[in-house]
Amino acid sequence: AQSVTQLDSHVSVSEGTPVLLRCNYSSSYSPSLFWYVQHPNKGLQLLLKYTSAATLVKGINGFEAEFKKSETSFHLTKPSAHMSDAAEYFCVVSENPNNAGNMLTFGGGTRLMVKP
Amino acid sequence: SAVISQKPSRDICQRGTSLTIQCQVDSQVTMMFWYRQQPGQSLTLIATANQGSEATYESGFVIDKFPISRPNLTFSTLTVSNMSPEDSSIYLCSASWGGYNEQFFGPGTRLTVL
Numbered sequence: 001a002q003s004v005t006q007l008d009s010h011v012s013v014s015e016g017t018p019v020l021l022r023c024n025y026s027s028s029y030s031p032s033l034f035w036y037v038q039h040p041n042k043g044l045q046l047l048l049k050y051t052s053a054a055t056l057v058k059g060i061n062g063f064e065a066e067f068k069k070s071e072t073s074f075h076l077t078k079p080s081a082h083m084s085d086a087a088e089y090f091c092v093v094s095e096n097p098n099n100a101g102n103m104l105t106f107g108g109g110t111r112l113m114v115k116p
Numbered sequence: 117s118a119v120i121s122q123k124p125s126r127d128i129c130q131r132g133t134s135l136t137i138q139c140q141v142d143s144q145v146t147m148m149f150w151y152r153q154q155p156g157q158s159l160t161l162i163a164t165a166n167q168g169s170e171a172t173y174e175s176g177f178v179i180d181k182f183p184i185s186r187p188n189l190t191f192s193t194l195t196v197s198n199m200s201p202e203d204s205s206i207y208l209c210s211a212s213w214g215g216y217n218e219q220f221f222g223p224g225t226r227l228t229v230l
Contacts, residue, residue, distance in 0.1 A: 032217050043120075043208065043223040044159075051217070090158060094217045104149075104219060106159045 002027045002093045004107035012113040019063075019078040021110045023091030026072065033074045034092040034104075035065055044090070050074065061085070086114045118143045120211055120222040128228045129199055136195045137225045139209030144189035146214040150182070153206040153224070162207075165192040199229045 007022040025031060035047040048059025055067040065076045074091060091107040119142040129135050139148065148165040163171040163184055171184035186192040196203050206226050210219040 034218055036221075041226075044221040046218055046220065049218050104161065109158045 002031060002095045002103075002105045004091050004093045004105055006089075006091050006107035006110045008110050009108065010111045010113065012115060013081045014115045015083055016080050019076070019081045019085065019112065021076040021089050021091075021112065023074045023076065023107060024072050025074060025091070025093045027093055027095055029095045032094040033065075033067060034094070035059065035063070035074075035076050036090045036092060038088040038090065038109075040087070047076070047089075081112075081114045083114050083116065086112055088112075118145070118211065118220060120209065120220060122207075122209060122222040122225050124225060125223065126226040126228075128230060131200050131229055133199055134195055134197045135199065135227060136193050137207055137209075137227075139192045139194070139222055141190045141211050145211040146189075147212045148186060148192045149210045149212075149219065150184060150192070150194045151208045151210065151221075153208060155204070159208065162194070165194075165209075196227065199227075201229045203227065204229045 003026045005024045013019055030052055033050040036044040037047050038044050047063050048057045048065055050057045050067045058064045063078045065074050067074050089110045092104050094104050121140050123138045127135055150162040151159040152162055153159045161174050162177045162182055163173040165171050165184050165186040167186045167189055181197055183195045206224045208221050208224045210221045212219045
């Protein structure tokens with residue numbers, strides 16, 4: 001079984017400072033991991049994904065995440081926050097044993113607030 | 117990626133009625149899914165929409181309440197039946213392509229039940 005825990009429900013940063021959104025996962029198989037972003041009244045957009053290649057994954061809008069198997073973590077970072085980064089962020093795990101289908105399990109979400 | 121659209125984008129309905137939500141993808145996809153996002157909550161998978169056969173429902177969701185159709189590789193519908201205020205949520209469809217396990221999401225349908 002797979003599960004995802006986002007350690008902070010809310011994160012507040014000042015514009016121009018670094019962003020860290022924390023995510024821990026549990027999986028019985030070698031998982032794929034994703035970060036999605038949801039802006040207010042908008043659908044979900046894929047930020048980045050890890051699928052057993054490079055452990056440091058670069059995504060859109062300057063975000064990146066590092067897969068650490070020993071820590072079962074996949075934290076999302078950005079060196080410098082922008083006001084437009086204010087949104088809800090979801091860490092997502094997918095198991096696909098035997099190519100049986102790509103079931104996604106979502107974390108509880110982290111609301112990122114960016115102060116001017 | 118592809119363009120995924122949903123209709124309606126939002127609706128306000130009376131309790132006891134039903135609403136059908138449509139999801140259209142602009143290219144053929146392998147898999148389509150329906151999710152519910154209750155107010156202030158994360159996403160929960162309702163079911164996998166299978167082309168040409170009955171949908172596969174997750175625990176806590178049943179076909180009588182959430183009938184799903186998928187007549188072809190680009191289109192699916194979700195019906196929320198006999199609605200109550202507890203059904204007020206955002207309903208999202210998603211799609212994925214064979215060999216890739218990320219999903220791409222539609223914009224969602226915001227449902228309010230009075």
